[in-house]
Amino acid sequence: MGMDNAKKTRQGLARRVLRRPAAVIAVAWLVLLVAATTAAPLFTSYGALEQDLGNVLEGPSADHLLGTDVLGRDLLSRLLFGGRSTLVAVAEALAVFLVIGVTLGLLAGYRGGWVDWLVTRGADLMFALPGIVIVLVVLSVFPGNLHAAMITFGILGAPGLIRILRAQTLTIREELFVAAAKVAGLTHGQILRRHVLPRMASIIIVQGALFAAIVVTIQAGLGFLGLGAQPPEPSWGGLVADASQSIDRAPWMLVPAGVPMVLTVVALGLLGDAIRDAAIENWAVSRSSSAQPGGRPAERIPAQRAAADDAVAAPAPDALLSVRDLTIEIGGLRVVDGVSLDVAPGETVGLVGESGCGKSVTSLGILGLIPGGGRITGGRVVFDGVDVAGAPEAMARIRGTGIAYVSQEPMVALDPTYAVGRQLAEAVRTHRRCDRKGAHARALELLDLVHIPDPAAVARRYLHQLSGGMAQRVAIALALAGEPRLLIADEPTTALDVTVQAEILGLLREIQERTGMAVLLVTHDWGVVADLCRRAVVMYAGQVVEQADVDGMFAHPLHPYTGGLMAANPHHAVHGEALPTIPGTVPAPYEWPSGCRFAARCDRATEECAAAPVPLSLPVPGRSTRCIHVGSLLQEGGLR
Missing domain, CATH: 3.40.50.300 (P-loop containing nucleotide triphosphate hydrolases)
Known part of the structure; x- marks a missing residue:
């Protein structure tokens, strides 16, 4: 049943993403890119290294849809075959990024203690290292080895994901359903896999999409500098480098060389934004309905209005x-x-x-x-x-x-980083024209109004120093600050x-x-x-x-x-x-x-x-x- 519910949640999230036109366009472009580069021989009749010296620096034509380069090589063919190395680089760096980031982020946040300290300090150390410099050093040790460079970049990028997931896990592990899972006898691995990880799936996907966009630009940059695939092997960065050398004779070459790379980066960014927004809506709707996700899509619900007199x-x-x-x-x-x-x-x-x-x-x-x-x-x-x-x-x-509002959970109605009296005084000054002394005096009056014993002492306390009943009284006092x-x-x-x-x-x-x-x-x-x-x-x-x-x-x-x-x-x-x-x-x-x-x-x-x-x-x-x-x-x- 738990797996079915998780599947329905993913399906609901996918539907919400695909209802956004920008997301549909982004997904369509990425699917087309993967299909075209994977099946490149089906989309072009020329090989990536095949030369036609009689048609050098040609523009688009029936024979060469995107034109040719300085050696008469078909640009469409080189674009598609070069895209393979880009996709492989993204896959390698992304896999390392996710495996390290997700594993250590969840482990640090859930276990805490010395594990958290060790992982956090290690992530801080990795943040201090200049990533691009480290990648260049790796390429100097392994010349032209793009696989080693991308794995290194994935390792260097993982600390950012570790910090994000650690912070989320620290919050989730304190929720009651995690305690209930422990009481039910689930192991730590089962709790992380079934209850914690699904809650962060959208965050992981968003971060992965944004990291993939960065990898595309990094890989292209290395190719432009001649540190990636070695000529005459095609690569997107190499295409940009060739176009820059012939820009005075054939400026068109920049279009097939640069536009696909830009579109890919933009598509990954748009997809990440769409997934983030859809995840927020999915959570809000599930909270508002207090029911299991799934069922009929929204567009099938008939418009129903009460026929009141x-x-x-x-x-x-x-x-x-x-x-x-x-x-x-x-x-x-x-x-x-x-x-x-x-x-x-x-x-x-x-x-x-x-x-x-x-x-x-x-x-x-x-x-x-x-x-x-x-x-x-x-x-x-x-x-x-x-x-x-x-x-x-x-x-x-x-x-x-x-209109004022008091929620059902007093512990989320107050800011834990500020003393009670300061929060009340801030609300009083927002609604009344008075100085700090007058606002503080009114804050004490409000605490007395809600029958807080010793208002002056309570005004100096923080949220964690209050009981549930006292916190609710303070929340009511905060609501009454504007009369x-x-x-x-x-x-x-x-x-x-x-x-x-x-x-x-x-x-x-x-x-x-x-x-x-x-x-x-x-x-x-x-x-x-x-x-x-x-x-x-x-x-x-x-x-x-x-x-x-x-x-x-x-x-x-x-x-x-x-x-x-x-x-x-x-x-x-x-x-x-x-x-x-x-x-x-x-x-x-x-x-x-x-x-x-x-x-x-x-x-x-x-x-x-x-x-x-x-x-x-x-x-x-x-x-x-x-x-x-x-x-x-x-x-x-x-x-x-």
Whole structure:
């Protein structure tokens, strides 16, 4: 199963790369180059050393498509046969570069200790050596031996890859899935091969592509200086040297000599950039869907929009935040589809759903902070009467002062290199016109506001000196530095123990009462919704499936998904009885069906549910639902 998932991930990355025109052109050129040089006799009727002294320094003709050189040799033939030595040189240097760089980079980062010290110091020493000079020394010892020169260059280039992969491995080895793999009994080699290396595949490919581009230029430079393939053997560098000697008589020779080399270098660079960008999008989409990669490509997903009535489509005039038909795409894949919600001044609204439903991406979309190069492709985000969707300048003005954000992981919300008080003071000075002394005093007030004991002492501490609960309090204080009118809290208690969770929730309630701040609370805990929220918005598979006031929703949910979530609430568990669960999992964005997205998990589902997209309806005032069985749900709840 793990190998299948890895294969699907690679396939998804390849599709994202090939959706970029520049990447397609680059790949096409490289494939053509390899094919043409490998099968050179099929593309030319002349040998690389065959002379035609009657046609010297000719331009392109029917007999010689790229012309001839000073000895009448066919330039196309010499270009293709000379390309073989270039490709062999790239392959040799790249193989050495990757074997040494990947092996030592992973080993240093994963094992640490004396292994890390030894590898790092060795890499530093290699950095200090003048690479080109060392290559020239090797060629002086082994004259004309391009293989030795390229192997040497691969060794000298590997320290750069070692440092990059070491830094990445140091981060990955601290993640929980690595600890889980150790607990499961996997060997160090298995962990590196199955769990660490796949996470860095895109980085390795990008670095390899860029290094290959450098090797092409180095190999050509050595050929130009006469240190590579010895005349009359063809090489790209030798072609450039021949063209430079005849530039006054046949300037055309520079075109077949130099253009292929330039195109190859550019193609490798473009391919590296495309792979990097595609890898970022692939990671972001997989994070937003919280599902295994693979499945249908984005272009096969039908465009589905909620058919809301006019009351839902128009922004609420009295709302502080009014989101209408918000649609978000990451890497061309729709992950949020037609979301609408309102938050009134001073109100607390819960955004509820399982992991992978699009709650966090929606909250980040409201702030214009969509991960992975994502973008809003439709809808409106109206804050205090101003539409900020697609308006970076307007959004920048309201971040911090209008809307603030608290993430679910406090340990990534603060900079570990700065003391707590300095970070708070910096935020205060950004939003207030005050001197350093006034900013520091306000920072201490904020720490006191979130009930930090001894604010002055805590202000001098760094992130690693704080507990999880204290770090979350500091993160909340940082969010309050600009005195926002709306706080988006994305599961702010998920990473905390039960006792600290209650303290943080109580703190949010107290701050709201004191400041009149509105709160959009992203959560999957119905106990939190019942405790803090006045209204709730339930999301499933990128869509809003139900909205209602909390009392009405708890009494009579009008969507089967909402009812299933409430039935599975651990707070309702009875000792000795199995807790009800919803079968199946939330579909990933590329798996969204054309009909009701919950139908596959719903015990009320009929053929009609899967036939077409289900619109959002308003069966009773103040409540909306996305279910064709709403009539029977109303009757069961005694609402009709």
